[in-house]
Amino acid sequence: MPSDTLEAVSEIRELSYAEAVREALGQAMEADERVFLFGEDVGVYGGAFGVSGDLVHRFGKERVIDTPISELGIAGAAVGAAITGMRPVLEIQFSDFVTLAMEQLVNQAAKIRFMFGGKASVPMVVRLPGGSGTGAAAQHSQSLEAWFAHVPGLKVLQPSTPHDAKGMLLAAIDDPNPVLIFEHKLLYKTKGHVPAEAYRVPIGQAAIRREGSDITIVGSSIMARKAEAAAERLATDGISAEVIDLRSIRPIDFTTIAESVRKTHRLLVVYEGVKTMGIGAEISAMIAESEVFDFLDAPIVRLGGADAPIPYNPVLEKAAVPQEDDIVAAATNLVRRGEA
Amino acid sequence: MSAHQKPNQRPELAALDDATVARALTRMHLIRKFEEAAEASYMRGLIHGTMHLSIGQEASAVGTTLPLEAHDYILSTHRGHGHCIARGAEPKLMFAEFFGKETGYCKGRGGSMHIADVEGGNLGANGIVGGGLPIAVGVGMSIKAQKNGRVCMVFFGDGASNEGAFHEALNMASIWKLPVVFVCENNKYGMSMDIGRAMAVPNVADRASAYGMPGHCLDGNDLAGVAAVAKQAIARARSGEGPSLIECKTYRWRGHSKSDRNLYRSKEEIEEWRNQDPIRRLEDELKAHDRFDAAALMKLEEDAQREIDAAVEFARTCPDPDPKDLTRDVYAL
Incomplete structure (x- = not known):
């Protein structure tokens, strides 16, 4: 196929936000064996919002890991894996549940590099489905991103399009710092243009x-x-x-x-x-x-x-x-x- | 082992050759002298932060880490100077950190509660009670994924065993059979709260059964006994059989931190535990078996004192960090 035709195909290619996130996860795991996913029900269930989908079948249970309902524990596990050479991507099932993991994210992930005089880095990504509009009430609908934006050492992203959801997640996985990505639940089904290749959307640019x-x-x-x-x-x-x-x-x-x-x-x-x-x-x-x-x-x-x-x-x-x-x-x- | 040693040594002690015992004793002395010098430096106004001294707990730090290999990991606690030294950290760089100097292990940014030597496998002390426990799970996951044969030993206190982090971490390490050794240094008090008032079972080790792993309850002031059990637990972790929980019953001679007025325990109790000094106990046992004479033992202690004195001098003369570098290491570039 001539390249201009390929480009044309790429231009009209549409994915949902959730599919775009999944595509980024799959491409990151294909490209780098240090990357693994874990969280509650991310395996066979496919994630509470269907984001991880079939990834467990493509990459196996060793790299798409169902965890116990232990938010503090899994956040800490992400820190430990990150400081010893892995690239963990953690899903907190509803962003509200991150309240149970504050200690590890705020006291540990954000501060380890600084406290250790720059001699460690914590390259971890936490994905957090958040926001209201689904009738899930007060403990499943919050938007807590500003809390974390108050913490030096963390990066906090809020992509709003399928294109950015993929590109910013790939940039976050590359990043040597802990990055929290707040994904609005109502955006998961929205569709938009998403190039097939693994591209990056730079962090910190509006x-x-x-x-x-x-x-x-x-x-x-x-x-x-x-x-x-x-x-x-x-x-x-x-x-x-x-x-x-x-x-x-x-x-x-x-x-x-x-x-x-x-x-x-x-x-x-x-x-x-x-x-x-x-x-x-x-x-x-x-x-x-x-x-x-x-x-x-x-x-x-x-x-x-x-x-x-x-x-x-x-x-x-x-x-x-x-x-x-x-x-x-x-x-x-x-x-x-x-x-x- | 010396030729003349008497028979009837405990197998735990006999298992440690003279070179290993000398190394262990040296490290116990270094810890004791480090803590004493830290306290003296504080009194002289050389240290402005607080500190948590582990005098009396040396056999636990040294005994558990003795069977580790050079590439293994540890995670430590707020009372962590001993763990650093037990793993071979350089006292002069620790003092430099303690004094807040640019030459310290963490360039003066961490201080007493955050000494780390990441390249040396010490993934850091922690100011949060139980903070290292979930991190150890992730380190175990790394080891397993990377198939590098390492082990992660994580220290925590009796107080931490009442944190949710403890229960979440032991459970995850066990279901995934991670190469982690959990070491509880039970020094009887979570700050002022007696463990008997804080926990519904008599031993922290009893909690291991809830997580399907071996629990070992030890005399934490017996270096050889601690090392023997740690060796088993480390071998089990390394072979892929999963984690263990070791409880070292010990005692901190000093208060929790500098603000402690010892209102919650008696002088008699402190005195009773001072008589269980882990260093003197080991020395006495070695002398009784003719493995080391008094002069040889004295030399180990004096050498340790010299190293600590030199470390303090080194640290005092090091430069302070420059305020222009305040935000330098907030983010990795």
């Missing part, structure tokens, strides 16, 4: 999903997708929104955000985690402390999760996190206030 001139909307994880949809609607209303998909919250790509705000003069930050003390607070403060502050024509606005646990009732559950309508309304208010 993506401009849509260019615009009136307002910058920064979204992380599923909120980047909602922001894109909101921007479509805003466009029909004559508002030109620039949408930035954060992708990585530690390290955070302040440059891309700052350059955009310098151009649009307005900033709206949207994230699903609890608004108070969250990602938006950090981004707002970074802008407020920088010279870009002088370019603002309006106050910075944050849309984040309510100061409440995620409720079970579907109406309440929707009300607890920002929706597309909220983004349209907030952006419209921000842009119009200057025109009144």
Whole structure:
């Protein structure tokens, strides 16, 4: 087949987010025998969200390992394997359960390199399905990424597209540091273009999903997708929104955000985690402390999760996190206030 | 072994040749002298952090590690100076770390509670009670995947055996038959809490049965006895039969840390355990069997003291880290 035909095939190739993650895992294990997967029900069951799927049949039980329900233990096992030459990829079944593994991630994984004077590295990846919208209530729906972004030594990613889910996971597996990847559960079935080859999406770079001139909307994880949809609607209303998909919250790509705000003069930050003390607070403060502050024509606005646990009732559950309508309304208010 | 030694030696002691015994004694002396010098340095204001001394527990650290091979791994605890020295760490680099110097094992970033010598197989002491236990499981997984024949020995205290980490780690190591040796140094107190008040069974080793592994409850102040059991457990781990739990009953002569006023135990109890000094016990037994004379034993102790004195001097003169390097090793590049 001529190469241009191959490229054409590659361009139209679509995978779901979950399939993209699985493809990355399979390619990483094929390329590097140090890589192995483990977690609760990742083997024959295929993972609670079907992400590991058939990998146990392709790579065997020695490399796709079902673990007891021992989150602290398996997080520690990832640390131990990482510091002795392996490349573990751990799945925490629901990101909420990471609360049981905090000790190993925060005290051990994040700090070992530093405490040991740079004489060890901890190349481990933790995948954490998170977020609300599935009716799973308060202990199975949280967005805890900001907690970990507060910890020097960790890297924290939130890919929002199948393309990034694959490319950032492969970059994370290559990375010599502990990397946590928060995957929004509602994104698993979303589809998008995913090249077949093993490519990397660099950690620490935000993506401009849509260019615009009136307002910058920064979204992380599923909120980047909602922001894109909101921007479509805003466009029909004559508002030109620039949408930035954060992708990585530690390290955070302040440059891309700052350059955009310098151009649009307005900033709206949207994230699903609890608004108070969250990602938006950090981004707002970074802008407020920088010279870009002088370019603002309006106050910075944050849309984040309510100061409440995620409720079970579907109406309440929707009300607890920002929706597309909220983004349209907030952006419209921000842009119009200057025109009144 | 000397030609004149008397018969009726215990098999555990007879199994250790003179060179091995001398090495063990030297390391026990080094630990004791290291801890004494650390305490003295603290009193003189040379050390600003806290420390957890293991004086009285030397036979446990040295006995368990004696049968390990050079490429084996250990994971240690907040009371971990002894484990480092038992595995051959250099006291001068340990003191440099303790004094917070750039030349220390961890460039002054870790201090007393985080001494590690990763290249030497010491994967680090740990400031979190039970922190090393799950890590040992992962080290065991590495060894198994890499088929490199190593063993991982992980130390923890009686207090750690009440952490969930202990139970999760023993269970996983056992279901996967990992090459791990769990060593509980039961010094009777989790800070001030007597183990009798903190645990519903009399021995930590009793808990091994819940995880389908051998549990050995030992006199932790008997170097030869500890080494004999450790040898079995290490052989079992290395052969793929799985982990073991060794409990060394011992005692820390000093308080938990520098803030301890010993309100929870009596002078008589401390005195009773001082009479069980693991170093003197071994020396007495060696003399009784004519394996070493008093002069030879004295020389081992004096050599150790000289090495420690020199180590302190070395550390004092080393440079402090530069504040411009504060964030240098937060991330690997």
